[in-house]
Amino acid sequence: MDEHLGTPEFYADPYPVLRRLREEAPVVWSERMGGWLVTRYADVVAALRDPARFSNAGRVHYLLDQLTPEQRAGTDLLQRHYAVGVGHADPPEHTRLRRLLTPLFQPQRLAALTARVQAVVDQLLDAVAGRDAFDLVAALAYPLPAIVVLEFLGAPPADMDHFRRWALDINGLFAGGGRLRPEAVAVAQSSLVEMRAYLDDLIAERVRNPCDDVISLLAADATRDRLDMAELVSTCVTLFVAGHETTTNLIGNGMVALLRHPGVLAQVRAD
Known part of the structure; x- marks a missing residue:
C-alpha cells in the first residue's frame, strides 16, 4: 500500500487506503512518507498522550539531520526557531507555555470576536454578491481566518x-512528510527570516505602546521574564501559520462536501 500514499489519487480519496491500513497494518513504516503511520484512533491518542516515548521536541532537527552537510548549511535560523515554542516542546516546557497561552483563548474573549467575524464574513460576501461564479477560497476561505x-x-x-x-513557504517545509526537500528548506528559511524580522519590529512597537491584542499580552509576559523573546516570536509564528490554515481548509472542504450532498445542503439552507 505504500506506493499509494502521497499520490494525487490518494489525496482525492484517501479513505479506502486508510481503512485497509487500519485493518491490516495500523502501525507501519512508510518508506514513501519517510515515517511511521499510525491510523487507529486509540493508537493515535495513546501516542499523543505519551511524550516520554513519542517526543515532539527535536523533530525538525531530526529531519534536518537527514540532509547532507551542504544542504543543511545556512539553516541556523530554522534550527533555532524550532528549538523553542509550544508546538515543538514536551512537558514540562510545553505545559509552561500552554499555561501562558490559555488565557488568550478563554470563552469570553473568543465570544467577543463573534460580531467581528460576522462583519468580516458579510464584507467578503458582499464583495462577490451578484457574480455568476467566484473562487470561494480566494474570496472567503483564506481572507476570513487571515483577517x-x-x-x-x-x-x-x-x-x-x-x-x-510566509505561511505557505513555512508549511511547505513539511510537505514531504518525514523527509525534507532541500529546495523547500531554502524557501522556508528565507520566509522565516522575513516573518521574524517583521514580528521583531511589531513586538518592539507593542512593548512601547501596548494594545488589547495577543502580541501585547505575550510581550508583557516577556517583560516579566515568563516568556523569552525566542519563545514569543516562535509562538506568534505558530499562531498565524497554524491558526488560519485549518479554517481555510474547513471552509473549502466543507463546501465541497455540501455540494456533493445536496440533501445536507438543503438542510443547512433551511436552518
Whole structure:
C-alpha cells in the first residue's frame, strides 16, 4: 500500500487506503512518507498522550539531520526557531507555555470576536454578491481566518498577503512528510527570516505602546521574564501559520462536501 500514499489519487480519496491500513497494518513504516503511520484512533491518542516515548521536541532537527552537510548549511535560523515554542516542546516546557497561552483563548474573549467575524464574513460576501461564479477560497476561505487571526494577534490585515506567502513557504517545509526537500528548506528559511524580522519590529512597537491584542499580552509576559523573546516570536509564528490554515481548509472542504450532498445542503439552507 505504500506506493499509494502521497499520490494525487490518494489525496482525492484517501479513505479506502486508510481503512485497509487500519485493518491490516495500523502501525507501519512508510518508506514513501519517510515515517511511521499510525491510523487507529486509540493508537493515535495513546501516542499523543505519551511524550516520554513519542517526543515532539527535536523533530525538525531530526529531519534536518537527514540532509547532507551542504544542504543543511545556512539553516541556523530554522534550527533555532524550532528549538523553542509550544508546538515543538514536551512537558514540562510545553505545559509552561500552554499555561501562558490559555488565557488568550478563554470563552469570553473568543465570544467577543463573534460580531467581528460576522462583519468580516458579510464584507467578503458582499464583495462577490451578484457574480455568476467566484473562487470561494480566494474570496472567503483564506481572507476570513487571515483577517481575524491577524487582528487577534495585533498585526494589520493589510499585510495579509505577506503573511500568506510566509505561511505557505513555512508549511511547505513539511510537505514531504518525514523527509525534507532541500529546495523547500531554502524557501522556508528565507520566509522565516522575513516573518521574524517583521514580528521583531511589531513586538518592539507593542512593548512601547501596548494594545488589547495577543502580541501585547505575550510581550508583557516577556517583560516579566515568563516568556523569552525566542519563545514569543516562535509562538506568534505558530499562531498565524497554524491558526488560519485549518479554517481555510474547513471552509473549502466543507463546501465541497455540501455540494456533493445536496440533501445536507438543503438542510443547512433551511436552518
